[in-house]
Amino acid sequence: MKKFLLSLLSLLAVAGMASANTATVTFSSLGYSNGEDVTSVKVNDDITLVFDKGSNNNTPKYYNAGNAIRMYGGNTLEVKGAEGVTITEAVFTTDGSSNKFKAEASADAGTFNVGENTWTGSANSFTITNGSGSGHARIVSITFTYTGGTGGGNPTPDPTPDPTPDPTPDPDVTEVADIAAFLALDNNSEAAIKSDAVVVRQLGANLWIKDNSGWLLVYGQIDGANAPEYNNGDVIKGGYKGKLSIYNNLPEMVSTTNFVKDGTTTAVEPTLVNTGDADGEPLNSYIKMTGCTITGSGRNYTADDGSGEVALYTNSASFNVPTGEGYTIYAFVSTYKENKQMTPVEITTASGREIVSAPYFTPAAGVVDAGTKVEIKCSTEGATIYYTVDGTNPNAESAVYSEGIEINEDMTIKALAVKEGMDDSDIVSAAYTVFVPSANDAIFNFAEPSTLSVKYAESDYEDDGTTGNTMVNVQDVAFTEKGVTVKAVYTDESNTGTQARLYHQSAGTNSFRIYNKSSLVVTAPEANPITKVVINYYNGSTSYNKVTAPAEGEWNAGEWTAPAAGVSEVQFVFTGTQQIKTITVSCKDELSGVENVTVEDADAPAEYFNLQGVRVQNPENGLFIRRQGNKVSKVIIR
Numbered sequence: 001m002k003k004f005l006l007s008l009l010s011l012l013a014v015a016g017m018a019s020a021n022t023a024t025v026t027f028s029s030l031g032y033s034n035g036e037d038v039t040s041v042k043v044n045d046d047i048t049l050v051f052d053k054g055s056n057n058n059t060p061k062y063y064n065a066g067n068a069i070r071m072y073g074g075n076t077l078e079v080k081g082a083e084g085v086t087i088t089e090a091v092f093t094t095d096g097s098s099n100k101f102k103a104e105a106s107a108d109a110g111t112f113n114v115g116e117n118t119w120t121g122s123a124n125s126f127t128i129t130n131g132s133g134s135g136h137a138r139i140v141s142i143t144f145t146y147t148g149g150t151g152g153g154n155p156t157p158d159p160t161p162d163p164t165p166d167p168t169p170d171p172d173v174t175e176v177a178d179i180a181a182f183l184a185l186d187n188n189s190e191a192a193i194k195s196d197a198v199v200v201r202q203l204g205a206n207l208w209i210k211d212n213s214g215w216l217l218v219y220g221q222i223d224g225a226n227a228p229e230y231n232n233g234d235v236i237k238g239g240y241k242g243k244l245s246i247y248n249n250l251p252e253m254v255s256t257t258n259f260v261k262d263g264t265t266t267a268v269e270p271t272l273v274n275t276g277d278a279d280g281e282p283l284n285s286y287i288k289m290t291g292c293t294i295t296g297s298g299r300n301y302t303a304d305d306g307s308g309e310v311a312l313y314t315n316s317a318s319f320n321v322p323t324g325e326g327y328t329i330y331a332f333v334s335t336y337k338e339n340k341q342m343t344p345v346e347i348t349t350a351s352g353r354e355i356v357s358a359p360y361f362t363p364a365a366g367v368v369d370a371g372t373k374v375e376i377k378c379s380t381e382g383a384t385i386y387y388t389v390d391g392t393n394p395n396a397e398s399a400v401y402s403e404g405i406e407i408n409e410d411m412t413i414k415a416l417a418v419k420e421g422m423d424d425s426d427i428v429s430a431a432y433t434v435f436v437p438s439a440n441d442a443i444f445n446f447a448e449p450s451t452l453s454v455k456y457a458e459s460d461y462e463d464d465g466t467t468g469n470t471m472v473n474v475q476d477v478a479f480t481e482k483g484v485t486v487k488a489v490y491t492d493e494s495n496t497g498t499q500a501r502l503y504h505q506s507a508g509t510n511s512f513r514i515y516n517k518s519s520l521v522v523t524a525p526e527a528n529p530i531t532k533v534v535i536n537y538y539n540g541s542t543s544y545n546k547v548t549a550p551a552e553g554e555w556n557a558g559e560w561t562a563p564a565a566g567v568s569e570v571q572f573v574f575t576g577t578q579q580i581k582t583i584t585v586s587c588k589d590e591l592s593g594v595e596n597v598t599v600e601d602a603d604a605p606a607e608y609f610n611l612q613g614v615r616v617q618n619p620e621n622g623l624f625i626r627r628q629g630n631k632v633s634k635v636i637i638r
Helices: 002-018 179-183 275-280 540-544
Strands: 020-026 040-042 047-052 061-063 068-072 076-081 086-094 111-113 118-123 125-129 136-147 174-176 190-193 197-203 206-211 214-219 234-236 240-247 250-257 261-265 286-297 300-304 309-313 324-336 339-348 360-362 366-369 372-377 384-388 405-407 411-418 428-435 441-445 470-473 479-481 484-490 501-504 510-514 518-523 530-537 554-556 559-561 569-574 578-587 606-609 622-628 631-637
Touching (some): 179 206, 214 240, 275 309, 275 324, 275 339, 286 339, 309 324, 366 372, 366 530, 372 411, 441 479, 518 578
Parallel strands (some): 174 190, 214 250, 309 339, 366 428
Antiparallel strands (some): 040 047, 061 068, 086 136, 111 118, 190 240, 197 206, 197 234, 206 214, 234 261, 286 300, 300 309, 324 339, 360 372, 372 405, 384 411, 441 578, 470 501, 484 518, 501 510, 518 569, 530 578
């Protein structure tokens, strides 16, 4: 009898196992367009998914970046089983560990484990709600385990998406008739524009468009990282949307979505104007000026065809502005505060030949670590770059650039770009100084955040809300090395801006980002005054130009040298975004990592520091510096 019962139980167990089904849906295989809203997905004949915006203004969307559906804070996912289906497990695959559901995500039935990206339970249907706030989960695929049903059918969107769908405005976003109506909105208003637009030009992060009512500059990333390139004449379907941003009196559209080409083109020609009349043209309009003499340097120039000067400003480090006579300038009308200026996008010689864009260097000139590799680039496709490192000007007999140039000693690189059928570029140069740290230096390596004295867990980082990169706010946080501290503070406490961040890009780079209206404060122990501060940026001279260093001392390309006596504290005021890789602080005398001892009370409490000078609350198993009153010693704790 026992054998019969055991055999029966075994048969029932096998039968139970046989009735379990699995089904996986991988969203990149369903044919979604980049940025397309996702509402309903049929996993198979047994399971259907319904995505909804919930408490967020944004509907869940599919993006090529990560090949995933993005569920924003407050979005919901309802999993619905067919009649007789009982779902027991749902395993989510997300794009990277930093793009999981938010910690507050929950399910109305069963248990949702955020850390493991897994739902377990026993239900015919259930709903998962992502945690509210900024950030999103990027869902690449979901695998379901369930009983009942047929197990038949293939994953499909419901309904099947149009390969080039017409953009549908979000019902929560205001609709306006055309560009002129958009420009009439209050600053920071968001709206969808119903009229079709035509692309005029694209240069870097700038995209100029127009319709029959006016001109508009679209700034920043459009519809994610894999947005297409745009050419003059491309028609954009009505329904594209974004936020109006007035930047130094120049209207721009930012945070843009729903940009869809309709496959047709309508060429846009510039308006021919004299330089003396150019500032009378509408903002963001496309103009052409001929017979111009160009003077200036860096990013600031003037052009004059004999009718009067007009200011030129290039906001692209890779765009070449030549100097001399007889140039034709294609530009867009811009402004900086109260003054009109032109943004050039193309400059040709009197013969009509284009000029090869001047080469540019990455990283930019300045102080670099030994072993740094400098790349030379040119935005003119197909151009050949010649370079020298001996101080002479390059020509067609010089070395041809093919790979990064390693910097192990102070060096000046000069470069020239040429292309058949075009005029040669200007010769450009970049001077590099190799930084050699010493025992008197405190080094803050923000490229390796795990080496910093103040550490943050991966769960502390949030999506930045625009690019899919992650960050954590660190305004007023003091990072300490060998008793030296650095921190970002608001320059004026009554005039705050974006908080400083530790920033992680999806490409793998980390940086300390400090924004406009903030300052970097560096403080050293009283007995070890600061002699030098070296700030190493990811974005080179772009940042050097946005720093106001103290009047005392000398500031040169990221390196500040203190007066002879040194200083105990120094403050650098920033007027633009800084992407800081490392900060190295040099001090007089060797840094011990422990600040000056002034307490002489023999009964003072003992304090412990690690060998990097960071205070340790409960030291165990290691070598530490012990300070009690005016006595400092090294101790081993086991």
